[in-house]
Amino acid sequence: MTSLKSFHTFGFSAHAKKITHLNSVADIKSALPLHRPFYILGGGSNSIFVDDFAGEIVKINLRGIECNETQEDFGIKVKAGENWHEFVEYCVKRGMYGLENLALIPGTVGAAPIQNIGAYGREVSGFIQSVDYIELATGEAKSILQADCGFGYRDSIFKHELSDKVIITAVNFVLPKKWVVEQSYGELANLSNPTAQDIFDKVVKIRQAKLPDPSQLGNAGSFFKNPVIGKPLLKSIREKWPAIPSYPVSDEQCKVPAAWLIDQLGYKGKTLGGILCHHNQPLVLANTGIGTGRELLQFARKIRDDVLVTFSIKLENEVRLLTTNGLIDL
Template sequence: MPSLQPYSTFGLAASCDSIQSFTDVASFLSIFNTQNNKTNNATYILGGGSNSIFTDDFDGTILVNEIKGISHFDTESHHYLRVGAGENWHDFVTLCMKEEWYGFENLALIPGSVGACPIQNIGAYGVEVNSLIEKVECVFLETGEQVLLSNEDCQFGYRDSVFKHALANKVLITHVNFKLPKQYELEVSYGELAALTEPTPEKVYSKVIEIRKSKLPNPSELGNAGSFFKNPVVSNAVYQAIAQEYESVPHFVVSDNAGNEQEQIKIPAAWLIDQAGFKGKTLNKVRCHPTQPLVLTNLGGATGSDVITMAKNIIASVQDKFGIQLEPEVRLLGNKGLISL
């Protein structure tokens, strides 16, 4: 039984029936159809495993995406890039910086694959990747039909897209197509980026890397899957009730994709978790990270049930204290596939 430990940045000890990688659509479909025809054999598509936590042995086959390749052309106004889903995200961002294809600088050092970036619409430091995606190429698992989804078809939202809903577990993303305007404004409103003097894409890229290295645990040294929970978005009434008791509650007014401001407020989950007393707290072999409580870490030898217990305790405490239900941002897997808490 092959070990899944090296395939997930959280690094729990878990195994599966088999691990198979593919480099193109034909080899994927051949492996998928063979495995899918076996009774009781689950399959799970994996990129870099930085958003997937295997809490148990997996009764099935892990399909590792290694579709590579980057092509580029430009017009007077835009750069266009078509990128294989199995490319490493940060290496791709770094290449773009070198080639002066700017726009990705705020998204530097996010682990994982290019193919996973549309799924939860990765974002950091004021930029979400949906603002740069033109279309996404997919293959339907059951029929092998290839489809091209426009940005609108992807129904992007905060850490959300159609790939988590109507198309969940139905498609393989094979390529992501990006469209980068040559004229654009750098996004430097976020905290330490705002302090940059005469910001350039290179300065933002380097600063983002510096901030991330100083605040987030490096998964190759301390197992983790980045933010464990999503930042909750609540009604203005819920926010006002919390603000009456906690004057300094951090918050951001949420605007929809059309840029219209709504009466909805995002409250950092890290603040809620800290207030609930979990920052730096260890339960069994899982720790709530001392400098970023949104991150849970594997101190070494943690089990799936350690992770689930810690996550459930945090959810219950935040619910008790603030009446807000935290939702996981990570994908948790049990022996048959995705599980919820």
């Protein structure tokens, strides 16, 4: 058994039967067929091993960045194992703008399309042209266009039809040369005529101040997704909780910050065993160092159930939870 402690940012002392490192497309092809249970792993910042894993972990390490330019755009092919934040920094330093709001999100480029990473008013899907992958059943190299990726809020085809069926080998980005600033989010709005570098620096600063660094305190970012609810439900919650924040997503629906719901129930700073609901950001559950998978599930289920009873809203986990034989939902 191999320890998974350093392979996921939550830092539980789980083990896997085997870890295979894949450094090239040739490595991927020669590793096929994969036998179940297996789990494809990037940086492990959205994956929590709540128990020992009975199968093989396939760790994706492909590296390399290629840039092309037209009069209007920069086209960039980035291999799946590149570090996301380093890639964003690489772009900003070379005058290729658009991704700066997504600075300091941990993990790999290959995982970015899986949950359509987003922050500070931007989602990665807005800059993806296509995604290259190897189909596990056939070993064939394929590419899927952005429009066919089914991107939504923390969602894509890779969590549904293509889940466990492909290994992403590269993501093809297109960054328009005509840069449009996105500064509608909170503290970014205070910047006057910011450059892309200013946005990058500010995002890094805000994130460092607000979010726990996984190397200091094990965590996987937001544990729950922000729920999308119907407007009639919002109206009825407002009668008792007039301060509930909401952001429209369509004529019928709006998004509510899960952190606000959890905060109203007094969980901020509370612990269950070795699991902490973070003081600055109650959406983040953290491992104080002695936490166990069982405690995490118990705490997360308690929060989910309390939110359901109080607000009639069912929280869903944003993180991927792995037990002995694979993914589970809360």
